[in-house]
Every structure is written in C-alpha cells, then in structure tokens.
Amino acid sequence: MTKHIGDVILDLQNISLRFGGVKALTDISFDVREHEIRAIIGPNGAGKSSMLNVINGVYHPQQGRILWRGAERRKMEPHMAARQSIARTFQNIALFKGMSVLDNIMTGRITKMKSTFLEHALWFGRARREELEHRRKVEEVIDFLEIQHIRKTPVGRLPYGLQKRVELGRALAAEPAMLLLDEPMAGMNVEEKQDMCRFILDVNDQFGTTIVLIEHDMGVVMDISDRVVVLDYGRKIGDGLPDEVKNNEEVIRAYLGAGH
Amino acid sequence: MLYREAGQFKTSYAADQQLFPIRQDRIGVLLLLAVAFVGVPLLASEYWFSAILIPFLIFALAALGLNILTGYAGQLSLGSAAFMAVGAYAAYNFQLRVEGIPVLLSFACAGLTAAGVGVLFGLPSLRIKGFYLAVATLAAQFFIVWCLTKFPWLSNNSSSGVISTQPIEILGLAVDTPREKYLLVLAVVALLALAAKNLVRSSTGRAWMAVRDMDVAASVIGIRLMPTKLLAFAVSSFYCGVAGALYAFCYLGSVEPDGFSLDMSFKILFMIIIGGVGSILGSFLGAAFILLLPIFLDVALPAAAGLFGLPFSSATVSHIQILVFGALIMFFLIVEPHGLARLWQIAKEKLRLWPFPH
Numbered sequence: 001m002t003k004h005i006g007d008v009i010l011d012l013q014n015i016s017l018r019f020g021g022v023k024a025l026t027d028i029s030f031d032v033r034e035h036e037i038r039a040i041i042g043p044n045g046a047g048k049s050s051m052l053n054v055i056n057g058v059y060h061p062q063q064g065r066i067l068w069r070g071a072e073r074r075k076m077e078p079h080m081a082a083r084q085s086i087a088r089t090f091q092n093i094a095l096f097k098g099m100s101v102l103d104n105i106m107t108g109r110i111t112k113m114k115s116t117f118l119e120h121a122l123w124f125g126r127a128r129r130e131e132l133e134h135r136r137k138v139e140e141v142i143d144f145l146e147i148q149h150i151r152k153t154p155v156g157r158l159p160y161g162l163q164k165r166v167e168l169g170r171a172l173a174a175e176p177a178m179l180l181l182d183e184p185m186a187g188m189n190v191e192e193k194q195d196m197c198r199f200i201l202d203v204n205d206q207f208g209t210t211i212v213l214i215e216h217d218m219g220v221v222m223d224i225s226d227r228v229v230v231l232d233y234g235r236k237i238g239d240g241l242p243d244e245v246k247n248n249e250e251v252i253r254a255y256l257g258a259g260h
Numbered sequence: 261m262l263y264r265e266a267g268q269f270k271t272s273y274a275a276d277q278q279l280f281p282i283r284q285d286r287i288g289v290l291l292l293l294a295v296a297f298v299g300v301p302l303l304a305s306e307y308w309f310s311a312i313l314i315p316f317l318i319f320a321l322a323a324l325g326l327n328i329l330t331g332y333a334g335q336l337s338l339g340s341a342a343f344m345a346v347g348a349y350a351a352y353n354f355q356l357r358v359e360g361i362p363v364l365l366s367f368a369c370a371g372l373t374a375a376g377v378g379v380l381f382g383l384p385s386l387r388i389k390g391f392y393l394a395v396a397t398l399a400a401q402f403f404i405v406w407c408l409t410k411f412p413w414l415s416n417n418s419s420s421g422v423i424s425t426q427p428i429e430i431l432g433l434a435v436d437t438p439r440e441k442y443l444l445v446l447a448v449v450a451l452l453a454l455a456a457k458n459l460v461r462s463s464t465g466r467a468w469m470a471v472r473d474m475d476v477a478a479s480v481i482g483i484r485l486m487p488t489k490l491l492a493f494a495v496s497s498f499y500c501g502v503a504g505a506l507y508a509f510c511y512l513g514s515v516e517p518d519g520f521s522l523d524m525s526f527k528i529l530f531m532i533i534i535g536g537v538g539s540i541l542g543s544f545l546g547a548a549f550i551l552l553l554p555i556f557l558d559v560a561l562p563a564a565a566g567l568f569g570l571p572f573s574s575a576t577v578s579h580i581q582i583l584v585f586g587a588l589i590m591f592f593l594i595v596e597p598h599g600l601a602r603l604w605q606i607a608k609e610k611l612r613l614w615p616f617p618h
Contacts, residue, residue: 079479079484081480083482094474096470096477098472106466107466107467107478107481113463115463117495120463123462128274132273132277
C-alpha cells in the first residue's frame with residue numbers, strides 16, 4: 001500500500017514553552033506533512049501533551065514560530081485552531097458528561113453552523129434545516145465508528161473504551177484537516193486497541209486526515225505511524241521513520257530501554 | 261401498557277428530532293395546554309387565579325430563566341430577583357414615558373433591558389467560576405435594588421420607590437380581571453417555554469451545555485466561551501425580566517424594590533434545585549413545589565391537628581410548616597438530587613415496561 005504524503009502542513013520552529021521557572025519545551029522543531037500519521041513519544045513528563053496544547057492554541061509558547069499551511073500563526077485561542085480545522089481528543093476523556101452521544105458529536109460540528117440563537121429559538125427555516133443536514137453528517141460518523149446502538153445514551157453511562165470512541169467521533173464530526181490524538185489507546189484492552197487502531201488508519205486512509213498521535217504502546221506506534229518524534233525532558237532527542245527511531249541510541253537509553 | 265413507544269418508527273431525522281418524539285407525550289402536552297387554556301379559565305375561582313396560578317406561572321418563568329443560566333450554561337447566579345426588578349421597573353417606565361407603547365412591546369423591551377443589565381453583571385463570569393461567580397451576581401442583587409431606591413426617576417419620584425403599574429390593554433381590550441391576566445401570563449409563559457425548549461435542543465443549547473460540562477474541551481472544538489456565556493446571561497435575564505414585568509403588572513399591581521430581595525433569588529434557585537437543574541419541565545415542577553407546598557400545608561396541617569384533637573395555634577402551624585417544608589426539601593435532595601424532573605423521567609422509563617418489567 002502506498003500512501004500519498006503531501007507537503008508540510010504544520011511546521012513548528014524552535015518552540016520553547018515555560019511555566020514560570022519550569023521549562024516544559026525547549027527549542028523543539030519538527031514538521032507534519034499532509035496525510036501522514038505522525039507520532040510523538042517519550043517518557044511521562046516529556047512535554048508531549050504540552051506540545052499538542054501548543055499546536056491547538058491552549059498554551060502559547062514564549063519562543064518559536066508555528067507555520068500552518070505555510071503562513072505564520074499569531075497567538076491564537078483554542079477556538080480559532082478549531083476554525084482552522086484542527087481537532088483533538090484528550091488524554092483524560094473530555095466529553096460533555098451531561099449530554100447524549102448524539103449531542104456530543106453534534107457539538108463537534110458547531111463551527112460549521114451558521115444560524116443564530118434567534119433562529120434556534122423559533123426553530124424555523126435555516127436553524128431547522130441545519131439541524132437536519134448536520135444530523136446526517138453526524139450519523140455518518142456514528143456509522144463509521146459503529147456506535148449506532150448508543151447514540152441516545154448519556155455519555156456518562158458508557159464504558160471507558162466507548163467513551164474514547166465517542167470522543168474520536170466528536171473530533172471527526174468537525175471534518176478536520178488535522179487530528180491531534182492524545183493517548184487514544186491508554187487504558188484499553190488488546191481488542192479495544194485493535195479497534196481504535198483500525199479507526200485511526202481508516203480515518204487517515206478514507207478522509208486523508210493528517211494525524212498527530214501521542215501513544216505509549218510502542219507496538220502500535222511502530223506499526224501505524226509514518227514518522228516519529230521523540231521527546232525527553234522537553235527536548236527533542238529523535239525524529240524520523242519508526243525504524244530509525246527504534247535504533248537510535250539516545251532514544252533507547254531515554255525511553256525504549258533494551259528489548260525493543 | 262399505555263406509555264409505550266413500540267411501533268412508533270422514525271423514518272426521517274426530522275421525525276426523530278421533533279419536540280416530543282413519543283406520541284403519548286405529544287398527546288399529553290396538547291391535553292395539558294387545552295386544560296390550561298380552556299378548562300382552567302372555565303372552572304377556577306378568582307382566588308385560584310390570583311393567589312396560585314398566576315404566581316406559579318410567573319415564578320416558573322423566572323425559574324426557567326435561571327435554569328437556562330445555571331442548569332444549561334453552568335453559571336451559578338444569585339441575582340434572579342434583581343433581574344426581575346429590572347424587568348418590572350423597565351416595563352413601568354416604558355409604559356410611563358413612551359407615548360402609546362403597547363403593553364406587550366413594553367414587556368419585551370423590559371426583557372431586553374434586563375438582558376442588557378444581565379450581560380453587564382455576567383462579565384465577571386469570563387474570569388471567575390462557581391461560588392465566586394455566585395458572589396459576583398450577589399453584587400447585582402444588592403446594587404440593582406439600591407439603584408431603584410436611590411434614583412427617584414426610576415420610580416417616577418414615588419416615595420421609597422413604590423410603583424403602581426398602569427392598566428393593561430391589548431388591542432383595545434382591557435385585561436383587568438384575574439382570569440384575563442391569567443390567560444395573558446399563560447400565553448407569554450407558554451411561548452417563552454417553547455422558545456427555551458427550542459434553544460436548548462439546538463446548537464445554542466449544546467454550546468451552553470458544552471461550556472457547563474467542560475469548558476476547555478468546548479473551546480478546543482471551536483466554541484467561543486465569552487459570547488456563549490454572555491448569551492446565556494442575556495437570555496436568562498430576558499426571561500427573568502419578562503417574569504418581573506408580569507409579576508408587577510399581572511400579579512401584584514404595585515411593587516417596591518425591596519420586594520425583589522435576596523430571599524426571592526434564593527427561592528428561585530431552590531425551585532430549580534428541587535425541580536431539576538438543566539430541565540425545562542423541572543422549572544415548572546420546582547415552582548409548583550415551592551409555591552404550592554406552603555399553601556397545601558397551610559390547609560392540611562390545621563386539619564390534621566384537628567383530626568388528632570391537638571390544640572394548634574396558628575403560630576405553631578406556621579412554625580411546623582417551615583419545619584415540614586425544610587424536611588421535605590432535604591428528603592427530595594437525598595432521594596433524588598437531580599430533582600423532580602428526574603423522578604418523572606424515571607417514572608416514564610418504568611411505565612414503558614409496565615406491567616411486564618422483563
């Protein structure tokens with residue numbers, strides 16, 4: 001299977017992020033190409049989640065440049081990243097607990113809705129039409145993730161693995177160009193991991209979505225990612241194809257250990 | 261047997277997304293509306309209208325407003341009564357100062373005025389959350405009541421800020437009997453409740469709930485927190501403002517700033533806690549519980565005392581009434597912290613299976 005990997009879509013140059021005296025990220029540069037699956041690995045506290053938070057605007061690095069589709073990005077708020085077609089899931093599930101699966105995924109399409117609250121109050125014309133159009137899209141996501149049977153269930157009642165899947169659904173509903181996945185397989189059993197891998201590969205394959213992935217399961221990372229970045233104590237210690245990274249001395253010492 | 265959706269298949273998303281997807285619910289709501297609009301006006305006495313039904317509807321509307329803010333958007337507020345006061349005084353002033361303004365338009369303008377004030381006092385919500393925000397809205401409560409007493413212009417220079425509302429006339433018809441006022445209040449409340457239901461099932465409502473449940477995730481999927489929170493404050497205060505205007509014009513006829521006290525704000529907050537936080541129906545159930553239970557106890561306690569031959573003075577009765585009331589609130593919160601609306605939902609789920617629960 002040959003996959004078409006495009007140009008650089010996201011370019012991070014010399015990113016440094018500090019919280020007071022704590023250096024979370026130090027002078028990190030890497031790029032992400034269109035349609036690829038890019039993994040970020042590293043021990044706990046290496047700055048992986050901070051890196052994702054920088055990409056979608058939750059944290060603002062003190063130094064460095066971020067180029068999105070070739071244009072330099074100014075300081076931005078998270079909702080602006082969403083409007084630039086960057087979606088994400090969280091390490092600790094961040095679903096809207098009080099809402100049903102359907103509503104959670106519908107929320108993912110909020111940037112695409114144009115009707116105003118007055119139209120919503122009257123439930124007339126564009127508001128009603130939009131609800132139906134977006135419902136159709138959302139149902140496609142629900143079909144894709146095979147969660148039809150739970151669409152009306154409040155997410156708080158679902159088991160962990162399904163919640164992770166719903167969260168992926170909410171991110172997918174936005175039809176993002178880039179999807180940031182923060183440990184999508186943490187705490188899953190082998191079967192659930194396989195399902196999740198399949199979904200990630202299918203998303204990448206069918207929709208051409210660029211994926212940036214944080215994951216601790218090295219088997220998964222080496223299998224599905226196109227390129228891997230390795231962080232340790234906020235520094236980049238490795239970058240390249242999975243095989244190159246696997247044999248990198250420093251990466252083995254810092255993270256992988258012997259036996260991989 | 262009676263409440264079962266078996267055989268009701270949805271073949272389009274439109275059918276699945278309608279207001280009441282289950283046929284029995286649709287029939288039930290239509291029946292309820294028919295009773296409220298036709299049955300009650302024919303049967304109820306003046307006492308029922310002016311002492312029970314009108315205040316119930318008005319407080320249900322205020323509770324609905326608070327529920328939009330607290331229950332759906334997750335912003336705790338203790339200023340509901342103050343926003344009602346803004347509505348009452350604004351409606352009075354629009355009637356007074358704008359020549360020939362229709363009453364309903366002045367109610368709407370009163371709601372908009374309250375919405376504006378609500379947005380102003382909602383600004384702290386961009387920085388602070390939870391209990392701290394509640395304290396910030398407490399400022400609204402005291403500041404607005406102070407303003408209405410302090411500036412005589414607002415009450416047309418009447419002593420201590422008391423206003424007597426103008427007579428209501430709609431399309432040349434005078435609305436002055438309790439029955440007519442009841443119908444006016446009912447119509448306004450029904451329309452606004454429908455609008456609220458539509459709001460909370462649309463993307464506006466989903467944005468509110470997303471902000472309530474997890475604001476970081478909400479902003480990451482593209483919800484702008486500031487406009488979403490402020491819209492909740494605006495809509496909520498609009499509802500409270502209209503409720504305040506109705507309170508002055510259709511219920512009391514004459515109000516003073518101190519009437520819109522912190523006690524009243526708490527009462528509205530208790531209504532949504534008892535009725536169900538984040539539920540339209542809960543606002544109505546909570547208002548009914550908080551307003552009707554004291555009346556019921558008033559009647560029932562002396563009767564019960566008489567039954568057992570106990571000598572109860574009226575003072576004892578009112579003390580016991582407070583005791584029983586408090587105990588019942590605690591009982592409900594322990595048994596069902598999600599309120600009466602959740603009890604109703606559980607009852608419906610049980611009914612779906614009854615009488616064959618397996």
